[in-house]
Amino acid sequence: MTRAEPTPRATILVVDDEPTALRLLIDTLEPAGFNVLVALQGDMALTLLQQITPDVILLDALMPGLDGFETCRRIRQNPSLALVPVIFMTGLTDTQSVVSGLQAGGVDYVTKPVEPGELVARIRVHLANAQLTRSAQQAMDAAGRYLLAVDSHGRLRWCTHQAGRLLGSLAPGAPLPAELQDWLQTRRAGPPGAGGNTLLIPIPGSPAEAGQRVEFALIGELGQDEYLLRVTEQDQDDAIRRLQARVKLTRRETEVLLWLARGKSNRDIAQILEVSYRTIDKHLEQIYPKLGVETRTAAVALAIRALEGG
Numbered sequence: 533m534t535r536a537e538p539t540p541r542a543t544i545l546v547v548d549d550e551p552t553a554l555r556l557l558i559d560t561l562e563p564a565g566f567n568v569l570v571a572l573q574g575d576m577a578l579t580l581l582q583q584i585t586p587d588v589i590l591l592d593a594l595m596p597g598l599d600g601f602e603t604c605r606r607i608r609q610n611p612s613l614a615l616v617p618v619i620f621m622t623g624l625t626d627t628q629s630v631v632s633g634l635q636a637g638g639v640d641y642v643t644k645p646v647e648p649g650e651l652v653a654r655i656r657v658h659l660a661n662a663q664l665t666r667s668a669q670q671a672m673d674a675a676g677r678y679l680l681a682v683d684s685h686g687r688l689r690w691c692t693h694q695a696g697r698l699l700g701s702l703a704p705g706a707p708l709p710a711e712l713q714d715w716l717q718t719r720r721a722g723p724p725g726a727g728g729n730t731l732l733i734p735i736p737g738s739p740a741e742a743g744q745r746v747e748f749a750l751i752g753e754l755g756q757d758e759y760l761l762r763v764t765e766q767d768q769d770d771a772i773r774r775l776q777a778r779v780k781l782t783r784r785e786t787e788v789l790l791w792l793a794r795g796k797s798n799r800d801i802a803q804i805l806e807v808s809y810r811t812i813d814k815h816l817e818q819i820y821p822k823l824g825v826e827t828r829t830a831a832v833a834l835a836i837r838a839l840e841g842g
Contacts, residue, residue: 542659543567545586547577547603548621549595553644557590560648566655574598578606586616587662588655593622593633593641601636608637611699614690615665617658621646637687665690678764683757686713695763698746709733712748716759730796732804771839778838781822788815792828793835 544566546557554570561568569586571577575598577589589607593600604618620633620641633641639658642651678698680691686708691699699708715731731748745768751760768790776786784805791801798816802809816828825831 541565541567542587542655543569543584544588544590544655545569545571545577545580545584546590547571547574547595547600548590548592549573550592553592553621553646556646556648557651560646560651561655564652574600574603574606577603581607581610581613585612587659589616589618591618591620591638593620593624593629601632604633604636604638608687608689611688611691611696614688615662617662619654619658679751679760679762681754681758681760682708682712682716684716684759686710686716689758698763698765715748730800775835775838779823779835781819785815785819785822788812789819789823789831789835792816793832793839 542565544561546554546561546568548554548557548570549572558568558570569580569584571580574595577591578598591600591604595603598606600620600622604620607613607616607618617639618637620638621644622629622633622641623644624630630641640654642654678692678695680695680699681689683689688699688708711733712731730750732745733748745765747764749762749764751762754760768787771790772783772786775790776783779786779789781789787805788801791804796804798812799809802812805812816831820826820831823831823834825834
């Protein structure tokens with residue numbers, strides 16, 4: 533009978549500048565079966581995280597130099613660390629300090645002096661939750677999904693491998709685009725449907741006239757302050773050229789038909805093309821006779837067949 537492989541020990545990165553606190557944490561975590569890495573400052577932790585990815589980060593809120601809140605914000609800017617739980621350790625128990633830690637990207641907090649049994653229990657809960665999330669992400673990766681989750685400020689929480697590669701072409705190692713942050717803020721502040729369900733952002737480095745853009749589509753809200761988005765790369769000009777080669781429409785009419793085929797409403801198309809809602813209606817009045825159809829559904833079906841080369 534073959535022996536089962538030993539379960540890997542989870543690695544905990546402890547970021548704290550107090551020797552007494554560090555000794556207590558090491559004496560608590562190592563006997564509980566964890567590997568422990570130590571960083572004495574926020575900057576040191578960020579340097580270390582360029583080389584390793586721990587399973588959990590224990591982060592002191594108040595440290596000289598880069599404090600825990602700013603350290604956590606910088607950690608959350610790195611997509612490869614998006615699923616690593618950050619647990620704050622603090623002697624501050626006022627509500628604002630707790631809120632600040634959660635807003636910075638922490639998932640939990642414990643108060644100092646740390647109670648060993650409680651700390652280990654909390655770590656195990658967050659390890660299990662992170663593993664479930666990773667398993668779901670791996671399943672989506674295997675299915676070839678371009679998905680990511682962000683908070684209401686447009687900060688990345690996690691993304692599938694495919695989406696990560698596409699986002700890397702936008703701004704490697706940087707926060708998500710400001711347009712995305714503004715769009716999510718508008719949706720959060722406004723009534724349902726505010727800002728539309730999709731957002732198109734030009735790909736940096738491509739000529740403005742090339743029409744190469746990334747589309748973010750809001751799928752829904754996963755939980756408190758967590759939004760699921762689908763991201764796809766679109767070469768607008770290429771699609772228009774292929775469609776225009778098969779239908780006798782003007783450039784603008786072809787653009788309208790293309791967005792129609794992509795499931796956009798007249799109001800969405802008006803926002804995308806930066807024209808009035810009535811202008812889109814007028815274009816459709818011209819498009820239907822030119823295509824020899826009478827309904828929106830028939831026009832969409834014809835456009836899809838044309839794009840597929842049928």
